Amino acid sequence: MVGTASVRRVTALKGWLDELLVVILVIVALLLGWAVKGWVEGQTGSFTSEDGSISLRYPASWLGQVDKNALLAVSDVRQQGVFKPTFSLSTREMNPDFPLTQNDLLVTLSLAKAEELTAYRVLSVDPATVDGQTASTMTYAYVAEPAGAPQNAIPAVVQAVDCVVTHEGRAYVFTFATLAERFERDEAIFRSILGSVDFD
């Protein structure tokens, strides 16, 4: 004889299984969604200088910006906020008669930025490595009023980092800038770009 209690148990078990399957399904869907997100964000564009001396990869969704002083300037234009994360690469020939150290280059850069940027502050100077080459990074902050912001918008506090590398008589300066409040999160992108640098 099948009792009411056992019928209820079977019904409850079936209901429990239904719920479990729905929960598993949703978790699997969200994990797949996360994988799609990771795949899209992992897509990169590549850049190689005209003379082939340096190449690197940057997020494919970042768009090129006009910067006559840079070999490459790209920005994440889809990012919310009055200042978009920006990466640029510039280079300069070194005078072989007066070779500058990386620290000298950072001081020169710092003096130039102190003149052109508002409320410029150096936060730290640290050693780094780019494609096996010794490098120096300088983290700094300034206040920016980017073009296109509304008249009554509060100026943006920007945190940026310059990474200087000398290679075969040439200095390379990698610059990354983003809103100070997003710096910790966005810095990983800069690290990823630096990790892709390849000197020929």
Next chain:
Amino acid sequence: MSERACCVCQVPLTGEARTIGKRCYCTEHYAKVTRGRDHFWQSGWVLVAALIVFILLVVGVDTFAQPTLEGGLLLAVGIAVALVPALIWLLFFYLQDRLEPEPKRYVIGVFILAALLAAAVGIPVVNDLFKVSDWLYESALIQLVGGILVVGFSQEFLKYAAVRYTLFGSQEFDERIDGVIYGTAAGLGYATMLNIQYVLSNAGVDLSVGVIRIVVTALAQASFSGIVGYFLAQDKFEGKPVWWMPAGVTLAAVLNGLFVFLRDLASVRGLQFNPWNGLILATLVALGILGILFWLMRRANRASLAQA
């Protein structure tokens, strides 16, 4: 000999029991489960029509009177507009529900719960955890797949949860149509919170564009969770197989993602934005889903009565 119980009230049944699918019923609940409740469907049709009238009214005022709304007033008007679709539905539903009243506190409770789930879980998951605005619009395929997997499944699951983990097991959920009623209430609650968030994140909205967007969201969310509600009801009252509910949530999630994809495709042409195309699509989808659910419910009720 087996001893059976009514699947709604759990009262033991003796002798010949009435059954639907794998479920047994006492006489009272058998009659309730197979009831048509035409007024609900009427309120559905009226909702769609009233929302169109509402849009025309707001766009007319915006075009001809050109009110100057700024700051707090713009925000307040935007939030008021965001609440209108739910208020219209609730108003018509209860005006027509006087003869066969559904406990008001349950319908409103599900509505509020779904809105809270949207604010506490759904919106943060989509916007902050997945940051869909950063990657979803990379390509058409990504938008479609990501929209279904992330936006569709998270939204449909939360609306499903608002009904499944509250009223589904109670004796108040005692008619087939209850699934669609509570599902619609959950969908409108979720849509209301999405719309309030839309207004707040834009610090107010342009009246004409905003009202269309708000109505489109309300119609779509209510329709998709109506589907989930139908699957819930069939599962409860007919004892469907274990794949039934996952299939229902998947169907709603796919339609949700597909709808958003098609809405954007229809609304955006190059740099031009035409929200009316999105509204036409949402209206067709809402009417289509309402019609299909109406037909399915009617067919199920007729089949049950014929079997009896």
